[in-house]
Amino acid sequence: MVGGHSHEQMLRRYGDTLVINPGSIGAPFRVAKSGPTRPAWAEYAVVEVQSRARITIDFRRTPFDVEQHIRAYAQSDMPHKHLWIKEWLDQNNE
Structure with a gap:
């Protein structure tokens, strides 16, 4: 499975x-x-x-390149993308 x-x-x-x-x-x-x-x-x-x-x-x-990943989120029509972007930034800049 x-x-x-x-x-x-x-x-x-x-x-x-x-x-x-x-x-x-x-x-x-x-x-x-x-x-x-x-x-x-x-x-x-x-x-x-x-x-x-x-x-x-x-x-x-x-x-993969996190910055490129975040840019792709930002340019998308994904709902709640600002929350995903914040999470990626917070968890990769500690």
């Missing part, structure tokens, strides 16, 4: 089922002791299924 929403890469076994979250391309999220952060990378997973008994999951991260 592949899901999302938590914005964190994850692999868990639940009974006989693998639960996979590939991460987030545009809004990765980490919780550290100091609080939540927005890392400057895109996350995804490559899943290869050869058989029910042979599954390969390769979690990947690709760095």
Whole structure:
């Protein structure tokens, strides 16, 4: 089973089922002791299924330019973009 929403890469076994979250391309999220952060990378997973008994999951991260990411938000019609921009600025300038 592949899901999302938590914005964190994850692999868990639940009974006989693998639960996979590939991460987030545009809004990765980490919780550290100091609080939540927005890392400057895109996350995804490559899943290869050869058989029910042979599954390969390769979690990947690709760095990106936070300033360019913020400019793209600012130029978009995304609702509440000012909140996202503030969050990215606050969490990447600490």
